[in-house]
Ligand SMILES: Nc1nc2c(ncn2[C@@H]2O[C@H](COP(=O)(O)OP(=O)(O)O)[C@@H](O)[C@H]2O)c(=O)[nH]1
């Protein structure tokens with residue numbers, strides 16, 4: 001019985017997510033669903049991305065958190081349309097929550113919508129929101145053994161950003177092991193090693209997301 005209930009919830013979500021997807025398609029908006037643990041660097045990456053791309057792309061952000069509007073305040077400080085969704089306990093965003101959040105935007109004015117999902121390495125990967133790509137960010141301080149322990153997020157993501165590489169000298173992080181595990185769970189994964197602090201590797205990411213956004217808009 002329980003399995004049926006879960007299946008029903010996921011199917012109901014899929015319907016709303018595909019309605020969102022259709023709307024994004026009509027409006028020519030490229031949507032990235034940014035997922036990762038609390039503290040991996042999601043908001044910091046967003047801030048860097050906005051600063052790099054905001055002259056050439058119209059960017060909007062949805063912030064998903066259990067409580068508070070702290071991340072939305074950080075993003076809004078960059079003069080970008082921002083909506084905060086508080087899930088009130090739920091560990092992920094779903095299609096319906098994102099649909100509600102869209103009411104806060106003029107969709108005709110947006111090229112790129114980035115959704116920062118609730119900090120969690122598990123649940124966000126299970127729920128489609130109508131995105132074009134899922135992108136995940138994990139930091140070296142979380143350990144090199146995570147891909148096989150939390151495979152789903154690695155499997156559903158198009159790109160994996162390994163953040164905080166500036167801290168590698170202080171850690172026993174085995175890069176070969178990490179990359180080996182990540183490719184084992186998802187051979188198509190595009191891995192980018194980055195530091196939001198020093199800026200190392202970020203150009204790769206900027207290029208990746210800018211190219212995808214341009215394709216949608218043209
Ligand atoms: N050393 C280092 N710290 C970082 C880096 N990126 C983010 N941080 C720090 O990690 C903490 C969590 O970042 P935040 O963007 O709020 O993570 P989020 O919870 O995933 O949104 C903050 O104190 C950031 O300044 C990085 O590349 N290197």
Ligand SMILES: [Mg+2]
Pocket residue numbers: 042043044071116
């Ligand atoms: Mg955040």
